Amino acid sequence: MTIFSDIGRYLLMIKGMFSRPENGKMYWKEFMHQCSDIGIGSLGIVVIISIFMGAVSTVQTAYQLISPLIPKSTIAQIVRDTVILEFAPTLVCIVLAGVVGSKIASELGNMRVSEQIDALEIMGINTKTYLILPKVIAALVVIPVLVVIAAVLGIWGGRLAGSMANILANSTYDKGLLEGFMPFNVIFAMAKAYTFAFIISTIPAYFGFYVKGGALEIGRASTRAVVISCILILFADYVLAALLL
Amino acid sequence: MIELRNIRKSFDGKTVIEDVSATMKTGQCNLIIGTSGSGKTVLMKCMVGLFEPDSGEIIYHGQDFIKMSRAEKTEIRKEIGMLFQGSALFDSLTVEENVMFPLSMFTKDSHAKKLERVNEVLDRVNLKDTNKKFPAELSGGMKKRVGIARAIVLNPKYLFCDEPNSGLDPQTAMVIDKLIQEITKEFNITTVVNTHDMNSVMETGDYILYMYQGKKEWEGSKKEIIFSKNERLNSFIFASEFLQDTKEMRMMEERGKIPNDRNIDDLLK
Numbered sequence: 001m002t003i004f005s006d007i008g009r010y011l012l013m014i015k016g017m018f019s020r021p022e023n024g025k026m027y028w029k030e031f032m033h034q035c036s037d038i039g040i041g042s043l044g045i046v047v048i049i050s051i052f053m054g055a056v057s058t059v060q061t062a063y064q065l066i067s068p069l070i071p072k073s074t075i076a077q078i079v080r081d082t083v084i085l086e087f088a089p090t091l092v093c094i095v096l097a098g099v100v101g102s103k104i105a106s107e108l109g110n111m112r113v114s115e116q117i118d119a120l121e122i123m124g125i126n127t128k129t130y131l132i133l134p135k136v137i138a139a140l141v142v143i144p145v146l147v148v149i150a151a152v153l154g155i156w157g158g159r160l161a162g163s164m165a166n167i168l169a170n171s172t173y174d175k176g177l178l179e180g181f182m183p184f185n186v187i188f189a190m191a192k193a194y195t196f197a198f199i200i201s202t203i204p205a206y207f208g209f210y211v212k213g214g215a216l217e218i219g220r221a222s223t224r225a226v227v228i229s230c231i232l233i234l235f236a237d238y239v240l241a242a243l244l245l
Numbered sequence: 246m247i248e249l250r251n252i253r254k255s256f257d258g259k260t261v262i263e264d265v266s267a268t269m270k271t272g273q274c275n276l277i278i279g280t281s282g283s284g285k286t287v288l289m290k291c292m293v294g295l296f297e298p299d300s301g302e303i304i305y306h307g308q309d310f311i312k313m314s315r316a317e318k319t320e321i322r323k324e325i326g327m328l329f330q331g332s333a334l335f336d337s338l339t340v341e342e343n344v345m346f347p348l349s350m351f352t353k354d355s356h357a358k359k360l361e362r363v364n365e366v367l368d369r370v371n372l373k374d375t376n377k378k379f380p381a382e383l384s385g386g387m388k389k390r391v392g393i394a395r396a397i398v399l400n401p402k403y404l405f406c407d408e409p410n411s412g413l414d415p416q417t418a419m420v421i422d423k424l425i426q427e428i429t430k431e432f433n434i435t436t437v438v439n440t441h442d443m444n445s446v447m448e449t450g451d452y453i454l455y456m457y458q459g460k461k462e463w464e465g466s467k468k469e470i471i472f473s474k475n476e477r478l479n480s481f482i483f484a485s486e487f488l489q490d491t492k493e494m495r496m497m498e499e500r501g502k503i504p505n506d507r508n509i510d511d512l513l514k
Contacts, residue, residue: 023350115333122293122405123347124322 010206016128017136027134034138042099042146046092050150053087054079054157062167072168076176079158081185088151089189090237093196096143097229101204104135105225108208109218117209132205139201144193151189188244195236203229246271247292247403247435252301254284254291261287262298263459271402272433273451274426278441280481284459286407289439293325293405294318305403323351326396328406332388334380334395340367341376344394351399366394370424386417390424397428403435404428410442418442422449443482446470447495455481471495 021027057079065075108131111117120127155177162168168176204225211221247269254262262284269275277285290296292303294310303310305321313321334343341363348359367376370390380388389409396404406425410418422442426449429436438445446453450467455478463478473479483491 026350110336114331114336115329116335118290118295119327119329119333119335121295122322122325122327123350124319125350 006206009210010202013128013132013206013209014202016126017133019126019129021129022125027130030130031134031138034134035142037103038100038135038138039142039146041103042096043149045095045099046146046150047153049092049095050088050153051157051160053091053150054083054154054159055161057082057087057154058158058161058167059165062162062165071176072172073176073179075162075168076158076173077179080155080177080181083154083158084151084185084189086237088154089147089192089196090233092147092150093143093193093200093233094230096146096196097200097204097233098226100139101200101226101229102222103204104201105204105208105211105222106218108132108205109211109221112209112211113214113218128209132202132209135205136198136201139197140194143197143200144190147189147193188240191244192237192240195240196233199229199232199236203232247275247437248302248304249288249292250302250304252288252291252298252303254287254296254298261459262291265301265454265456265459265461267454267461267464269435269437269452271435272430273436274429274449275435275437275452275454276446276450277437277439277454277456278446278450278481279456279462280441283456285439285456288456289405289407289437292437293327294322323399324402326399326401326404328389328392328396328404328409330408330411332380332392334388334391336380338379339376340372340378340380340383340391343380343391344398347395347399362398363394366398367391369397369428370394371420385412386414386421389413389417389421393421393424393428397432400432401434403437406436406438406440408439408441410440410445415444419444419448425449446482447491457481 058075061075061078061082062072065078108117111131117127117131120130159170159173162173163170204222207221207225207228208218211217249265249267249269252262252265253260265284265288267275277288279285287296291298292310298311301311305324308317310318310321334340335346338346341360344363344366345359348354348362352359354362363376367373370393372387372390372394375383375387375391380391383391393406393409404425409421409425413421422445425436425438428434438449440446447467447470450470453463453465453467453470454461455463455475457477463473463475465473470478470482
């Protein structure tokens with residue numbers, strides 16, 4: 001019963017986000033603030049995990065490809081496709097669900113508990129539109145960009161690890177990157193990025209916006225938001241793969 | 246003026262407000278008092294539209310607030326200022342930005358003009374040199390004053406204060422009470438204060454609505470409360486011996502038996 005009422009309230013929240021802004025300038029300011037928070041705030045962790053993700057992929061792929069019949073450039077192909085298809089969108093978004101999701105849930109939860117949301121309501125501001133919509137749009141703009149950065153850095157990290165560990169030369173890696181490249185993979189990765197961005201922003205917003213109680217409940221809501229976002233990302237990952245590939 | 250007609254509100258089948266009617270006049274401090282859990286906060290939240298009553302009418306400008314469209318409600322809400330129990334200041338904004346927020350959202354004034362208005366209201370609540378401070382850097386009393394400044398910055402017609410004295414020392418509480426009273430008279434607004442602070446009741450209560458278990462138990466003014474024979478009200482208000490003595494002194498004072506310049510020691514004897 002709770003799950004159905006949660007789904008219903010979540011859908012109503014999404015519907016409630018779309019209303020005419022009271023003041024476009026203030027909404028724009030909030031949107032830019034969210035872009036900076038989500039984008040710049042997560043850039044560091046995205047850079048670190050992307051480079052290591054690519055590097056580990058190269059080393060582990062090389063470890064498994066022991067046949068002398070398979071050219072070394074295949075390692076680059078496998079790293080490229082793994083990073084673009086799965087690691088960059090899914091792994092990065094799961095990390096972002098933790099970083100961004102917990103931030104959104106706790107920020108809104110704290111606003112709810114300390115009556116800041118009530119204060120906005122009384123001023124005549126549509127709180128769903130003012131507090132949630134800029135976060136969702138910012139996530140839809142910034143997260144795909146982070147995924148592209150992650151993909152580029154992941155592939156570069158793989159190249160770096162390949163040369164540093166003497167697995168394959170840079171020229172061989174570059175050659176492999178260009179072999180059998182399918183542009184659709186990038187479209188698929190972007191489709192994932194947009195879907196996950198929507199999940200990462202709306203699920204924590206829901207849990208934060210409707211939190212009841214005190215500091216303990218904010219923590220619980222934040223944890224639930226991250227866990228459910230991660231599960232939904234993995235579920236959506238499977239559905240998208242089954243539908244689009 | 247705000248008129249409440251037969252307000253009823255329940256949560257999960259449990260009635261919290263039952264058939265409450267009251268008239269809150271302009272230019273006076275209207276107090277809602279009662280023990281914790283008596284329904285005063287719920288009643289106030291119904292009045293500002295944070296909760297929707299199950300039945301009844303809340304009349305602003307002769308129109309029922311409950312039946313208004315979203316746009317009409319928004320217009321009324323622009324005339325409402327509210328001071329929350331915990332001040333509800335936006336943590337990420339400075340004092341200046343907090344007070345400027347309603348102006349930025351609802352007016353097209355230049356930044357200079359908005360700043361002028363912000364300084365004017367901050368000055369009115371006796372806050373100086375705090376413009377660039379964040380709420381976390383302020384004391385409880387200062388936060389309340391910023392909350393009042395934010396509530397009055399758009400020149401509201403209605404001011405709602407939810408337990409404005411909670412968590413404050415008696416001296417600061419008195420300053421806040423006085424400020425609310427002054428603002429009410431100065432701007433001729435309808436002020437509704439939710440409190441269980443007896444000092445506030447005795448100092449500011451032009452109209453007092455006493456709630457008991459979700460029902461209106463008593464209504465009257467601060468003068469009438471002294472002579473009230475309502476047992477529940479008396480046991481609530483004059484819970485301490487000191488306050489009972491105060492009541493007796495006040496009663497004598499009202500009847501003109503003792504001069505007004507009596508010594509406080511008389512009370513303590």
